[in-house]
Amino acid sequence: MNKVNVAIVGATGAVGTKILEKLIERNFPVQSIKLLASKRSAGTEIAAGGFNYIVEETVPESFEGIDIAFFSAGGSISEKFAPEAVKRGAVVIDNTSAFRMVEDIPLVVPEVNAQALSNHAGIIANPNCSTIQMVAALQPVKEKFGLSRIIVSTYQAVSGAGAEAIDELGSQSQQFEGRVANEAEILPSASAAKHYPIAFNAIPQIDVFDASGYTLEELKMMNETKKIFGDYEMSVTATCVRLPVVTGHSESVYIEVDQEGVTVEDIRASMEGAPGVVVQDNPAQQLYPMPLFAEGKDEVFVGRIRKDPNHAGGFHMWIVSDNLLKGAALNSVQIAEQLIRQ
Template sequence: MNIMSEGYEVAILGATGAVGTRLIQQLEQSTIPVSKIRLLASSRSAGKKLQFKGEDVVVEEAKPESFEGVDIVLASAGGSVSKKLLPEAVKRGAVCVDNTSAFRMEPDVPLVVPEVNEKALYNHHGIIANPNCSTIQMMVALEPIRKAFGLKQIIVSTYQAASGAGQSALNELYSEAQDYLDGKEMSADIFPTKGDKEHYPLAFNLLPQIDVLEDNLYSHEEWKMIHETKKIMLGDMDDPKIKVTATCVRVPVPISHGESIYIEVEDKENASVEAIRKLIDEAPGAVLQDDPEHQVYPQPINATGKRDTYVGRIRPDLENKGAFNMWVVSDNLLKGAAWNTVQIAERLVADDLVEVK
């Protein structure tokens, strides 16, 4: 079969959400030849019309049978939906790229940032997991450094955008902000995390909780950054070779996460700011924005809508040789979600890892 003329049948699961609408966009702009698109969502959204490449597509309720004939599934409808439906899609011969955390830590599920561990795709069993947004951009920035100089330790503090919690959370940030500016009390129903007991305003505030706080005192988001980093860079979620610790904070920014990252490299003799700048400048998916003299550094308002990860403020720790600080920003809905998912699908297609039915 000539796939270039026929193309792939692609289903987007969770097509109406903040990530879902961007999955449609990114797929439209991708190199994947699409013969048919299916937009799937909950029964609540079924019947709604969306567009794909200028044509109307009616959203269907996602059911096991929805995946009949589908070659590629791009999923972003929440962990429980993925857990229930993706095995059904695999059973029907589809390859699934899942943007939820449902399967990320299963040993036989590749967790992939194409710039880092594309090769892991060759071991897939029908499901490939897309990492957490805050992990992905850190991987794009640090992988070139790891390859050149090795990494001993990563200490990261995040400045995460509201949209990471979904479209309704983003709307809540805006309505809270307007209430605050009008001198009204802010009401909070979503942040810090939808399923938790207490809710606090995010507008003009900072919330040092993303996802639930666990018994080990870390939030689940922090846990993800630690273990996903190890799985992506080292192939094992508990590999002690690179020490990782994280503090995740939600900030009143709509889109694009910021990260203050401190690293200690193995090759202390050869690592330098100049060398790291050169590595970032040449790295796929990364853009160097590091010109202190002209006040050039990554900012969320400039990164939003872009696929790249922006890196700047690279500085040596003045008292600890081989350690560096840097500031990394990327669109959490694109490289942190929709683009990385579509990019994985592109690599699956390019590497001939999807069987066309």
């Protein structure tokens, strides 16, 4: 297998560091790795896999000779530099929302729609973290029984909002112990008019609202799911909530299948053995997925599978995954692996 030259934009961030770790852990065929970030972070030294890497400032010329460029530094950075990388011959795997809903740009979860990679024109979009784990878990169900409706409520970790949100959760928790007023500057969204404490709280807003009353995070899940599944007639509705969990997104998912006579055992069996999916579903033994135990693991975990009492084709389940891994870094690396295989 030919080795490739790789660049990671946003290399000092939470996802960027995980991408580097996964490239090394999975023995990705790299010839060289270039770490890129802002001018402020240039010169930072990062140790990984027995090597020391020096972070460089991201400029257009950074992508000369690069084969694959991972982007995870915010949408505005991707919009500015991804075309520059493509112009210089690189394939961009973008982990922001900048290109996800662009019609001609593939939005890919390899276990679900790897075939979409054959139609890329230099940029491939990595879906939203909460979308990835849901579609990865539901793909075997859709493939076997058909899928017409999804209603999802997410319970998302603060790491999805960045390192500052993790730090704020920690400081607010300490303040709470001392009964000091919680100061909030980050959540539910840095650009929101008001900010609320996340420690010992649940915030039913991730990102900002649009005129429909849905947040942008909810709209991402709804629209991205349809694009990935290639079914724009599917009914998808989302409510996204932020919880005081550091890492690991959880989702309560209701689905309606097309085929008649499907049982809970059928749903469970379709998921068992599916790529990247682990079924943890034994209520009698209190076995079900939890974010605390999913952290640091690559898989998507599914449990609490049960039939809806009011709809013959309705089922409920609970889906959990590490949002920094399968929800971001790992999926990006798997896209790159699939590109090389193709």
